[in-house]
Amino acid sequence: MKTDENTVRNSRSNAKPENSLFTVNNLLFLAIPLALALRWFNANSILVFAVALLSIYPLAEAMAEATEAISATLGPTAGGLLNASLNNAPEIIIAMFALKNGLGNIVKASIVGSILIELLFGLGLAMFLGGLKHSAQRFNEEAIQINGGLLTLCGFGLIIPSIFHLSSPTAELELSFEISAILLLIYFANVGITLSRKPQYAAGSLRHTLPLDSGTGHPPTRWSRTQSLSVLASAALALAVMSEVITGSIEPTSNQLGLTPMFSGIILLAGAGGIGEIISATRFARNNNMDLAVEASVGSSIQMILLVVPLLIFSAPLMGVNMNLLFEPIEVIVIALTVIITRTLTADGRSTWIEGLMLLAVYFMLAIGFYYLPESTGTL
Template sequence: MKWLLVLVPIAIALEHFAPGNDLLVFAVAAGGIVPLASIMAQATGSLATRLGPGLGGLLNATFGNAAELIIALAALRAGLHDMVKASLAGTIIGNILFVLGVAMVLGGTRHGDQSYDARAARTQATMLTLAVTALIIPAAYLAIVPQAQVQMTSMSALIAGIMLAVYVANVAFTLVRSRADAAAAAGQPGHGDLHHGPHWTPGKAMAVLCAVTVGIIWLSEILVGTVEAASEAMGFSDAFTGVFVLAVIGGAAEQATAIVAARHNRMDLSMSITLGASVQLALLVAPLLVLLSFFVGPHPMGLVFGPGLVLTILFAVIIAGQVASDGRADWLRGVQLLAVYLILATVFFFVPDAAG
């Protein structure tokens, strides 16, 4: 896959020398993100071997969501609030349904039944339920009291602050538990031999992660500049593009790592990445964007998601809670998750205003 790295400078060159060919620039930039995501998967896997699946998953989610945050900030500057919300919702449901589904299918067909830490997965699923509650309540309140539109900005800011505080508590809990799990596993035979790939030193792995993240951020900026024209050229609605195109591209880094981890029988790391990235998007990125919108863009962005987006996130979180209940994964569960994702994609494709 390394030969695809040639697409990175090509995308940068096309942005400057072929500004009118938006679909070509969009496609090349999206392709350039793929090898960068693969390198990020290798670096994160090397770090996860030393730090444990919990902390490794948190680290990967942080670096992986950097592209999503940059895409969203660029859209905020342009006042594309609906596109921001659609992309956030799409990445959350994509991680839970598509990425985890593919990981379970590939891991299950290769290793049969796979196990993971059900306690950690249930904790993440509970955090997602809390996040969905924070998204549903403002939308429900506005539906019941339409005249409360003026208060939505202040309400969104306060709820965003609460969500950020909960995320900080989640990170602290994860760090403490990761140290305890690492200490308990240190004496077990074979500990540290689960990583299939380059065994880099922590310093080298972090340097690679930082460099690759810069590349992904750069290409993400190019994507934002061409996404509307490319979407129109492909015949996609804005809702479908935000939920199922930008979301997949923005989350490519953690998606690649989660799938590779499952193929190497690291379902614990795969679950930590997919659920952890969704938690970070819902409890960190989304409220952070709400607060930043007071300073970026033409007007503040509320925390009120459209009913279609709220329902899709709710369905995905309910299924995630069921999957995370017993600490076991197999290929049939992966097929079930993918089926729900394809059903949602079909609906969004044929209903242009689904994001509203």
């Protein structure tokens, strides 16, 4: 009898926040119209930028919850792929608007920043918070091996143009177009393989963390698949609008704060675009679902390079601007180091809070380094 009373009490306490109109997430949704209003009345760009960033949190939370519901039937790999695709929408929009506004240097810096924010900060924070709550966590070793291989390929795709530029400086655009075509081909091949796999609930931690519904055999969820897809699409659309607001305020914000274009791209712009992946990854890790956490961070970074980067390269001529895959030597080194440390710490299919802390430490050390980098050091 005592157990039943405790169960009822716990269920009531858990249900109360969901039924309340004054939860933190619901209140943060007010930041969306507030940011739009501040922009309309030409408020201080720093204030507009901060409020727009704040509005992304509840949208990313809604996308993460919808992804968990979808992954209950599709599996963590397909669910993570869908989450990464929609979470990358703001990054695509932010980069497109920045490229259209002639901020090519900042866009290329934001590509490097996206790799850092997702692989070092996002994955590191997920490992750290998940490890503090659940100690050691495990994830699908086969999936991480595939992602590790794709991550290495992505690193080569970004590094090779800069290496061969030394011997063929006049072929930078042709080289960038051809490598982008290869990256895009790999992306579609990977998507085809991912969608052809059957959901493997036992392989991930979803089955171990959520009870199974007796009727469907899948973990119970608050939303149906149709409702979850509707939430994902609506949140992605709202994220696109707020991303445009962030883009419009990034340059004046950087000027007011006295930040260099490289630091603005790597830290501010990439951080704004990647906040959705960070929130999703940490939520999944706290729920002891590291398969989805890895897909939301590592998978999103891979998709950024295989899909978003080629789209930027192919779209630049249509906007009348130049865009290539040539990066500064310091950026090439950072990309290589990030890929190496990420593969090293995830190769065993196991994560702890100390490993997450290591990734976070590397990110903050690099951020400090970019902050003190002279303004004259820009992207090519």
